Amino acid sequence: MGSGVIKKIVNVIPEACTGCRQCELICSFEQGGSYSPRLSRIRLVKFEDKCLSVPVTCTYCERPICEEVCPVGAMTHDPVTGAAKVNEESCRGCKECANACPLGAIDMHPEKGTAMRCDLCGGDPACVKYCPAGALKYEPPHHSVKEKRRSRVVALNLD
Amino acid sequence: MPRHLIIGNGTAGFSAIQAILEYDSDGEITVISLEHHLPYSRVLLTHYIGGHVSKDNLYMTGESFFKQKKVNLLLGAAAVNIDPEQKRVELDNGRVLSYEKLLVATGGKPVIPQHLQKESPDIMGLRTIEDASYIRQKSLSGAKIVIVGGGSLAIELACALREGGNFPEMVVSSSHVLSRVADDEAAAVIQEQIQSYGIRIWTGEDVTEVVHTSKGVEGVVLSGGQEISCQVVVICKGVQPNREFLDRVLPTIRGGIKVDSNMRTDIPDVYAAGDVVEAYELSRQEFCVSAIWPHAIAQGRIAGMNMTGQDVMYEGSLSRNALEIFGLPVISMGITRVPAKRDWDLDVNQDKSSYCKLVYHDAKLVGAVLVGKVEKAGKLQAAIRKAAGIETVLN
Amino acid sequence: MLSIKVDTVKCDGCSLCQLACSFAHMVLNTETGGQQKFPELPDPLLWVKVCEGEVQIDICRHCENPPCADACVAGAFKVDMERGIVEIDQQKCVGCWSCVMECPFGAIRICSHSDKECTLQSRAFKCDGCSMWDKPLCASFCPTGAVQIARNNNGAAAIQRRERAALLQKGLSLGAARYVNREIKHRA
Numbered sequence: 001m002g003s004g005v006i007k008k009i010v011n012v013i014p015e016a017c018t019g020c021r022q023c024e025l026i027c028s029f030e031q032g033g034s035y036s037p038r039l040s041r042i043r044l045v046k047f048e049d050k051c052l053s054v055p056v057t058c059t060y061c062e063r064p065i066c067e068e069v070c071p072v073g074a075m076t077h078d079p080v081t082g083a084a085k086v087n088e089e090s091c092r093g094c095k096e097c098a099n100a101c102p103l104g105a106i107d108m109h110p111e112k113g114t115a116m117r118c119d120l121c122g123g124d125p126a127c128v129k130y131c132p133a134g135a136l137k138y139e140p141p142h143h144s145v146k147e148k149r150r151s152r153v154v155a156l157n158l159d
Numbered sequence: 160m161p162r163h164l165i166i167g168n169g170t171a172g173f174s175a176i177q178a179i180l181e182y183d184s185d186g187e188i189t190v191i192s193l194e195h196h197l198p199y200s201r202v203l204l205t206h207y208i209g210g211h212v213s214k215d216n217l218y219m220t221g222e223s224f225f226k227q228k229k230v231n232l233l234l235g236a237a238a239v240n241i242d243p244e245q246k247r248v249e250l251d252n253g254r255v256l257s258y259e260k261l262l263v264a265t266g267g268k269p270v271i272p273q274h275l276q277k278e279s280p281d282i283m284g285l286r287t288i289e290d291a292s293y294i295r296q297k298s299l300s301g302a303k304i305v306i307v308g309g310g311s312l313a314i315e316l317a318c319a320l321r322e323g324g325n326f327p328e329m330v331v332s333s334s335h336v337l338s339r340v341a342d343d344e345a346a347a348v349i350q351e352q353i354q355s356y357g358i359r360i361w362t363g364e365d366v367t368e369v370v371h372t373s374k375g376v377e378g379v380v381l382s383g384g385q386e387i388s389c390q391v392v393v394i395c396k397g398v399q400p401n402r403e404f405l406d407r408v409l410p411t412i413r414g415g416i417k418v419d420s421n422m423r424t425d426i427p428d429v430y431a432a433g434d435v436v437e438a439y440e441l442s443r444q445e446f447c448v449s450a451i452w453p454h455a456i457a458q459g460r461i462a463g464m465n466m467t468g469q470d471v472m473y474e475g476s477l478s479r480n481a482l483e484i485f486g487l488p489v490i491s492m493g494i495t496r497v498p499a500k501r502d503w504d505l506d507v508n509q510d511k512s513s514y515c516k517l518v519y520h521d522a523k524l525v526g527a528v529l530v531g532k533v534e535k536a537g538k539l540q541a542a543i544r545k546a547a548g549i550e551t552v553l554n
Numbered sequence: 555m556l557s558i559k560v561d562t563v564k565c566d567g568c569s570l571c572q573l574a575c576s577f578a579h580m581v582l583n584t585e586t587g588g589q590q591k592f593p594e595l596p597d598p599l600l601w602v603k604v605c606e607g608e609v610q611i612d613i614c615r616h617c618e619n620p621p622c623a624d625a626c627v628a629g630a631f632k633v634d635m636e637r638g639i640v641e642i643d644q645q646k647c648v649g650c651w652s653c654v655m656e657c658p659f660g661a662i663r664i665c666s667h668s669d670k671e672c673t674l675q676s677r678a679f680k681c682d683g684c685s686m687w688d689k690p691l692c693a694s695f696c697p698t699g700a701v702q703i704a705r706n707n708n709g710a711a712a713i714q715r716r717e718r719a720a721l722l723q724k725g726l727s728l729g730a731a732r733y734v735n736r737e738i739k740h741r742a
């Protein structure tokens with residue numbers, strides 16, 4: 001049941017993140033119509049003592065566990081674009097998906113009580129557009145790995 | 160100009176009101192209803208007849224709700240025609256109401272076969288509080304009651320009457336009770352349970368005539384020739400949608416009003432929900448009337464939300480039924496009768512106290528009948544829905 | 555609302571949660587000064603079933619938009635936002651089985667004691683979130699962490715986020731973080 005067709009996801013570069021929460025704000029505005037991080041599909045985890053912030057959002061697993069555990073089939077994805085879709089009418093707010101997602105990428109809507117999952121803004125994620133630090137990249141999943149390899153090699157050479 | 164007009168103050172209508180209030184709190188809502196009652200639970204009517212629920216507890220809400228939320232309530236008024244061009248609804252008292260969005264939630268009324276239609280209060284269906292009060296009063300005064308029909312409503316009524324100390328008789332045209340929802344084996348268990356409480360069931364028989372004199376109903380004649388003497392005949396042969404007032408705008412429809420997945424009818428800005436509609440049924444994969452409470456609630460809410468400009472879809476009905484027969488729970492859902500074809504399969508588990516049948520089509524669960532032990536019912540329903548849902552995604 | 559996480563992979567099927575639930579709902583007769591015989595245990599409000607090596611834990615997830623409440627014909631269900639639970643008023647329940655038919659977790663049962671004196675005969679019952687205890691006892695007693703309950707809604711998601719982010723911080727890539735995270739969970 002994997003999304004399969006997803007070509008690009010939101011890749012996170014925690015080292016670059018400044019912790020400004022711009023992504024949370026713009027996401028909540030795009031998706032929920034107001035500036036409130038609680039409505040955001042991307043959430044920041046801050047480690048104040050280490051001066052580090054890590055944005056966390058859906059990474060589009062090939063076998064989405066949220067879709068597997070949903071008892072009412074409300075967690076779906078578009079068969080064409082692969083974008084995630086929560087059927088808000090069928091979603092009962094049982095929180096199974098939020099509990100099952102190993103990333104913690106699914107939250108419940110504070111008023112509606114339904115699940116919220118990143119839908120990549122229909123192919124143009126606002127969080128990526130508005131990230132001032134370039135900590136979010138909309139790119140094929142393997143790009144981040146490539147970057148990582150590159151930086152490792154560079155580090156080796158310098159040694 | 161009222162923005163939202165709702166015809167029908169029943170389950171679906173009330174559910175829609177709540178949805179509209181939630182999403183459009185300053186929208187103007189007007190509700191008209193034929194009955195002189197606040198919304199009440201029809202399902203509790205049999206429990207009221209049986210004496211388990213008082214009349215006051217039938218109501219879903221009080222008058223204060225409508226006052227507080229500023230919902231205009233017009234009780235005792237019936238819609239007789241609608242004019243989609245002018246966006247107006249004509250009432251039987253001559254008033255004309257205009258609307259921006261209209262919801263038709265008029266429910267249904269009992270089907271009374273032609274040959275039994277007589278001018279007598281003692282030949283009746285069961286749909287309203289008045290019907291229930293009448294039956295209760297007759298039952299308490301010891302009248303003999305014959306129930307025509309063997310569906311879940313007929314059974315619930317028979318059980319309720321029996322619990323109130325009355326011994327009704329049932330006349331069922333098929334070979335066993337619950338012929339539409341249960342299979343033969345389950346029906347046999349159920350029938351035995353009912354009979355063990357002293358309720359007589361005539362199967363394979365129809366009422367051909369009601370003996371009716373100046374003193375009122377005196378008995379019924381069955382197709383087999385027998386006569387049963389009785390004072391009241393309650394006909395539980397299903398419901399037919401209340402849509403006569405739409406006949407001029409939608410002359411071609413036969414059964415219920417057809418709606419799309421947003422609960423819209425073919426008329427612009429007119430929505431419909433509840434027992435009056437024909438919605439998509441997941442297990443049979445066709446449009447049909449599926450007159451049960453949970454569908455009325457869900458459809459009402461979706462219609463209400465869409466009337467306020469949201470865009471939510473109804474995932475489809477799954478016909479199902481839950482009832483208790485003197486302590487014996489029975490739940491059936493989806494397709495319960497298996498056509499003798501190759502890709503259909505069955506899984507039956509039976510022991511002394513329970514019966515469980517699962518129906519598969521193309522290796523997918525499409526139906527279930529549970530008697531006695533029913534804890535699994537919810538999980539089975541989820542499985543049936545999921546299987547159907549995945550298929551619609553693939554299509 | 556309560557957030558209830560059931561992980562049957564971790565469950566050994568010991569059924570301690572079920573027992574704890576019964577105990578949690580036991581009403582001790584204090585008049586006899588605890589001298590009486592051990593009182594009879596009430597029915598639990600969650601059910602553990604081991605069947606062919608698979609464990610099932612049937613417990614209410616306290617949905618935000620509960621299907622049981624939609625199906626209830628008697629208005630007996632209520633979503634109590636303050637206590638974060640879906641509540642049933644057994645005085646209103648008429649025992650029609652509609653909620654049993656709707657709950658995808660099989661978490662509602664109807665009381666059918668052989669004891670005909672039981673006042674709740676033919677009434678539905680389900681998890682009440684242990685609102686009289688400071689923590690739901692099933693989760694407190696679970697030795698493997700198969701049942702975890704957070705009283706605030708997003709507790710579970712937030713914990714998971716933090717765990718994973720901590721791994722990221724250690725220099726693991728996204729995918730690896732996810733893998734390690736799962737591994738840790740299954741091993742724990």
Ligand SMILES: Cc1cc2nc3c(=O)[nH]c(=O)nc-3n(C[C@H](O)[C@H](O)[C@H](O)COP(=O)(O)OP(=O)(O)OC[C@H]3O[C@@H](n4cnc5c(N)ncnc54)[C@H](O)[C@@H]3O)c2cc1C
Nearest residue numbers: 167169170171193194201237238265266433434450451452
């Ligand atoms: C005795 C009984 C037992 C039942 N038991 C069960 C059960 O166990 N389980 C289950 O799932 N379902 C059961 N049902 C079915 C369930 O009650 C219905 O599916 C549900 O109430 C339908 O709601 P509705 O809003 O569509 O229609 P209704 O509740 O019938 O509401 C329709 C309203 O529209 C009004 N109206 C009609 N025509 C007009 C008009 N022209 N102008 C203005 N107003 C109009 C009527 O007065 C009525 O108030 C039972 C029904 C009955 C009668």
